[in-house]
Each structure stands twice: as structure tokens, then as C-alpha cells.
Amino acid sequence: MFSHIMLGSNDIERSKRFYDAVLGTLGAGEPLHNKAHSGHVRLFYRHDGQVFCVTEPINGEEATYANGGTIAFKCNSPEHVQQFYESALAHGGDACEDPPGKRETSLGPMHLAYVRDPDGNKICAIHRTE
Numbered sequence: 001m002f003s004h005i006m007l008g009s010n011d012i013e014r015s016k017r018f019y020d021a022v023l024g025t026l027g028a029g030e031p032l033h034n035k036a037h038s039g040h041v042r043l044f045y046r047h048d049g050q051v052f053c054v055t056e057p058i059n060g061e062e063a064t065y066a067n068g069g070t071i072a073f074k075c076n077s078p079e080h081v082q083q084f085y086e087s088a089l090a091h092g093g094d095a096c097e098d099p100p101g102k103r104e105t106s107l108g109p110m111h112l113a114y115v116r117d118p119d120g121n122k123i124c125a126i127h128r129t130e
Contacts, residue, residue, distance in 0.1 A: 004044075004051035005071055007121050008063030012041045014092065014118050015054045019045060021091040022123075023052065025084045026073055065120040072124040078102070078111040084125035085113035092118040102129070 009015040016031065023045050031043040031054075040056040052071075057063050075081045085100045093115040100113035109129040116122055 006053035
């Protein structure tokens with residue numbers, strides 16, 4: 001369904017340090033650096049056929065986050081969720097919502113951890129329990 005997901009950043013180097021560490025827990029390697037036609041820097045993280053991007057806004061305005069928006073990253077185990085969460089906090093992220101753990105939801109049981117990246121974007125680590 002998705003081609004890629006892209007978030008804006010007001011400090012691309014800070015975002016790179018954050019996402020290198022956090023997405024590194026998922027197995028994503030060094031991002032591809034790209035410059036938009038406007039000269040703004042973009043980072044493209046590729047893993048398992050998926051692409052996650054971070055960009056400086058090309059319109060020259062401040063990057064903002066979506067109220068109500070969340071991007072979830074698939075993890076392989078509850079321990080993987082915890083590792084993602086701890087890496088995010090250690091690299092400038094902020095905890096949000098409930099502490100990491102198992103939750104019973106209408107979609108079935110899952111382990112979740114929510115954080116905000118250094119630009120305020122809400123991201124989630126998720127492991128769906130079989």
C-alpha cells in the first residue's frame with residue numbers, strides 16, 4: 001500500500017543521529033543521503049523493502065508534526081520493542097503515552113512503545129502477539 005513515509009526535520013543531523021540509532025535496532029543501515037531539487041537534504045532508510053525518509057522542509061518553513069499522527073515500526077519480539085524504546089530515549093526522544101508493554105486491543109494483544117522523535121513526531125514500536 002505504501003511507497004514510503006517521509007517526516008520533516010528542523011535539524012537533519014540531529015534526526016540522523018536519532019534515526020541511525022533507533023532504526024539500527026530494526027536492522028536498517030546507513031541512510032542514503034539525497035538532495036532535493038531545492039538543495040534540501042533528505043535521508044532514506046531502507047529495510048526489508050520499506051523506505052522511511054527524513055527531510056528538511058523544501059518550502060523553507062519549520063517542520064511540524066501531525067496531531068493524531070503516529071508511524072509504527074514492526075518489531076520481532078517484546079524485547080525488540082523495549083530495545084527500540086530505550087534507544088529512542090537514549091538518543092534524544094521523549095517518552096509518551098503509557099510505558100512500553102503488552103496491551104489488549106480490539107486488534108488483539110500486542111506489545112507497544114510510543115516515543116516522540118527530537119522534532120516531536122510520534123513513533124511507535126509494535127510487536128503483534130500471535
